[in-house]
Amino acid sequence: MVGRARRRVAGLAFAGRAAMLITAALQGLAGNPELPETLVRRLVGWQRGSGEVAERDDLGAATIEEIIDTGDHWLLHSLALNRRLPDPVRLRLAQHRDDAVRAALALRADGPREVFSLLAGDPDRLVREWLAQNKHVPADIRARLADDPDPEIRATLAQWWNGAPEPVRRKLLTDPEQSVRAAACSTYFRFLPHPVPPADLVPALLDDPATRAGSARHAVLTPETLARLAGDPDHKVRRELARHPDLPAETRDRLARDSSVVVQVAVFGREDLPEHLRQEIHENLERRTAVPVNPFDRDRDDDALIRAVEDNAAIDELRQSPLPWVTANPLPHVTSRYIGFRVAAARAAGSLPLEAVRTMLADEELDVRATVVSHAPHVVDVATAEQIEREWSREFRKNGWRPADSYPFPPESLRRFATDPNPGVRALAAGDPDLPTELLTGLATGPDPGVRRAVAGHARLPVAVLIALLEDESEHVVRAAASSPALPVTAMEEILDRAGL
Template sequence: MSLEAEPSALAAQKDLAADLVWRLLRHRETRRAVALLREDLTEAMIEEIIALGSARSLAANCSVPAEVRARLAEHPEPAVRCAIAASVADDPPGLWVRLADDPDPSVRMFLAMNDHLAPELPAGLAADPDPGVRSSIVDHWRDAPDRVRRALMTDPVPPVRRDSVRNYVPPADLLPALLADPVTRAAAVGHTAPSPELAADPDSAVRVAVADHPDLPAGLRDQLAQDPDMFVRNAIAARPDTPPALRERIVATLQTDNPVAGWFLAYRRDPNVGGTPPPVPPILTREQAEALLARADL
């Protein structure tokens, strides 16, 4: 662990003496870690964190008292209000409504991510004039009622329509129009039977969706295994029902000089390609913690 990372890891250590926490507040990065992660912040520490400009990190800490979070919901910086909106309870009552009326759409977008909202609030956000807010509702309100889903799947803004079809099961009566719409066709493919026409669609995203279809016939699988687009071929290679010999032949064709594309292709076939998570930082004694802070000039 690097010298810079060690003090930030110390910021999350339970039962850390208060005087050591105060020392961590001296540096911006360690102060942010303290503000975000600690559950034992005193009123004086909270005031110091706000005064030193780390209110955004503090706003994302769900252990901060409700009255402090309500106060931060009025902060002049939208980023602070966003952090509050994403997880705050309606305490005091009316806080959600105030955030739903925030003039900055980014705050309303983050409010749409909040898992604790009363049912009437997501419905209002689903009709928000800002398309980013409506898209955020699509991503986070998975049990939206039918009337809301229909409105979002026929939204005038293309990304909202596309994301809606990706996240909701389309009603049967809307499916033909969604398949005819170039914006939503790829997302709608999974809700219809694969066909030779879809497997030959000029949009490679549609062909990838066909390649991912759980009921893909062997004939279309073999056709898409020779697709000119390597991401379509890779989708076939990633299927559990693709014969090993065919998979090997496909993988041999997936050569790219782009390391990001190469990683994505490999990850698609094996999600474990990302490696193991970093080790949990060790718990330090007071003596070790003091030595660490001294080395970091804290």
């Protein structure tokens, strides 16, 4: 009895795994640029996924009609996200009964005024909120959202439309709702450059707790204003004051010893800060980093925990702060004791003398060396770039970038990588368009799924090996193989047949 139960569970697990692999293959087909139109229309019948096929940029009129006729939520949602839709289709979707479909259209729409006008007056809040984020909306229609009855819509508009005309910006800055004013005069916006509030509104913005921090950097620093802002209990106000271009030296030096790490970090990055104070701040922050924040510490109240997290985030900024004045004059900072200064100097590596570049490429900090690679790959020799890439991959960083994304390794290096013991390095071999088929086959049949995924779409991969990857144990590999333009139509048809489409 127990044996039968175990076999049943094993059978169900196997069936579930097979279904997951079929799903991965169908997802790959949906993005395959060589999928014939007849097979695209068959794939429309798959209504258990997320509707990826509806985002293809080669959909014919008949296929679009079939998608609309399905009434399937995810297919229609993905269709609304498609940037290549004909204008008449966009107009139909703008009047669709499904709120989520109209919201998806609002987020991506780039079509006729009539579509935007309909969406701006849509009864659903999410539709108007996403429309407020869409940079393609004509300015006069987008401006209507500044009068939207929902303050969340107005606040979203204030955050996302950094280039709003002054009348719109003024309206948002003086909105009756505090949340809208705070969004319109924030210390952070979704896009650069951050808007500067009109000078005549700054005094009133400084009097408003919701907008004081966002306007502090733009204040006329009379003695009274300076004293008020420097003594404000909100550290965000003091931080923005610390970034004021006309900050008097006396106040600057006082803020350098502020009780808030966030404020100290803002002062640390000032060009006019005396070196002894910069060093004092740096040493203080180094002491703090030696004590990690425990988010489960029951002795801290919520406010104290938030401050501790903000302090740690501010300390992390020291390594990657923009510091444009350092980048504009990098040579004096190539050997700075401060990592962030050396990183900022490395951003200008392409303009530095060769000896300075060599110094940075020998820096003990990986961030400095990697910054040279990302900003001036042409000054980096192959051996050094490889060393930096290997060290980066060992640290398993999760920011989505790696040195090899910026550095064009030559074919001889890429072919040598194909037999490297490090799978992260082996995967780079797929970047050689002329990689020999025997090396490709070895990579595609190797033990690491990340490597198999990397080579699955290679144009020179033997067809038999590519088809074998459709049966891979990794869903990611299966999806990559199914999306390969080199996949034979017969294999595409077989995937659809197995899925019952």
